[in-house]
Amino acid sequence: MRTVELGRTGLRGSELGLGLASVGGMYAAVPQQQAVATIDRAWELGVRLFDTAPVYGYGLSEQRAGLALRGRPREEFVLCTKVGRLIEPGGPDLQPIWAEPPxxxxxxxxYSYAGTIRSFEASLERMGIDRIDVLHVHDPDLDFPRASTETFRALTELRGRGTIRAISLGVNHADVAARFVRETDGGPDLVLLAGRYTLLDRTGADELLPLCRKYGVAVLAAGVFQGGVLADTAAGTPPGYARAPRDVLRRIDVLREVCRTYDVPLLAAALRFPLRHPAVPAVVVGARSPREIAEAAAWLDLEIPERFWRALRSAL
Structure with a gap:
């Protein structure tokens, strides 16, 4: 698998990253053995970029990341996690999407300075790995004034001491990330952008991607399958399809028709599309089994003709 420079960070990771929310039990429980096997299979395929967070399964994802990655040559992979939420007894910010939380x-x-340092130290302890390469400010829109000052100051100090290599954002909203880039001194080194530069939603290109391109901030594109609505199933109706707005359904139908015409798997197009932008060196996908990450790697490896992309632009 191809390795790429991650913007101005000095880090190199694989073009395909593995997001570890699913192995933390997002929507459905994943046995620990299967979770570790999924990460192991990703490694065999050449994946060298792994992204987790404390909130993923309330620590479970980080623990499983540690089990699978401890002992791997540390200079050969990029490990990312997040700050903004502390996992603690009685923590009230519960999310029903986690199937097997402790x-x-x-x-x-x-998002306080002290809370950020505590979160970082707790992540190191849960994973049992000596360092984290990329630390994302998770959902900074939930407390932007503090995230853009206290959290950012803590991360800047950690980076200055060499404790982390890069400051990043983990966001679902492109406008929030653009504001963070504009308003913080020096800004983040990376942005993990979920669902906002995809075949269906290109709002990330309005302001954020040009801004990141200007300042050398690499964008990791996540959520490229748009919550599953682009997936093909035996029944022909992907998860979430029935709830999608009419305009989105129309765009999906157009996408499928163009893909059929050029014999391009829709999910292969979804993976490759963000990488066509010069600000996006890598895509991050979730997987809950070795088969799923192997499928994603195979889709990414497919050659897609330029005439397909021209036809897609015309159709949409």
């Missing part, structure tokens, strides 16, 4: 604990929003 009993008695939950997340609590905390």
């Amino acid at each position: 009993a008695g604990v939950g997340p609590r929003l905390d």
Whole structure:
């Protein structure tokens, strides 16, 4: 698998990254053995970029990341996690999407300087790995004034000491990320952008991607399958399809028709599309089994003719 420079960070990771929310039990439980096997299979395929967070399964994802990655040559992979939520007894910011959270604990929003340092140290302990390469400010829109000052100051100090290599944002809103880039001194080194530069939603290109291109901030594109609505299923109706707005359904139908015409798998197009932008060196996808990450790697490896992209632009 191709490795790429991650913007101005000095880090090199694989063009395909593995997001570890699914192995933390997002929407459905994943046995620990299967979770570790999924990460192991990703490694075999050449994946060298791994992204987790404390809130993913309330620590479970980080623990499983540690189990699978401890002992791997540390200079050969990029490890990312997030700050903004502390996992602690009685944490009130509960999310029903986690199928197997540890009993008695939950997340609590905390973008303070002290909370950021505590979160970082807790992540190191859960994973049992000596360093984290990329630390994302997770959902800074939930407390932007503090995230853009106290959290950012803590991350800047960690980077200055060499404790982390890069400051990043983990965001679902492109406008929030653009504001963070504009308003913080020096800004982040990376942005993990979920669902806002995809075949269906290109709002990330309005302001954020040109801004990141200007300042050398690499964008990691996540959520490229748009929550599953682009997936093909035996029944022909992907998860979430029935709830999608009419205009989105029309765009999906157009996408499928162009893909059929050029014999391009839709999910292969979804993976390759963000990488065509010069600000996007890598895409990050979730997987809950070795088969799923192997499928994603195969889709990414497919050659897609330029005439397909021209036809897609014309159709949409």
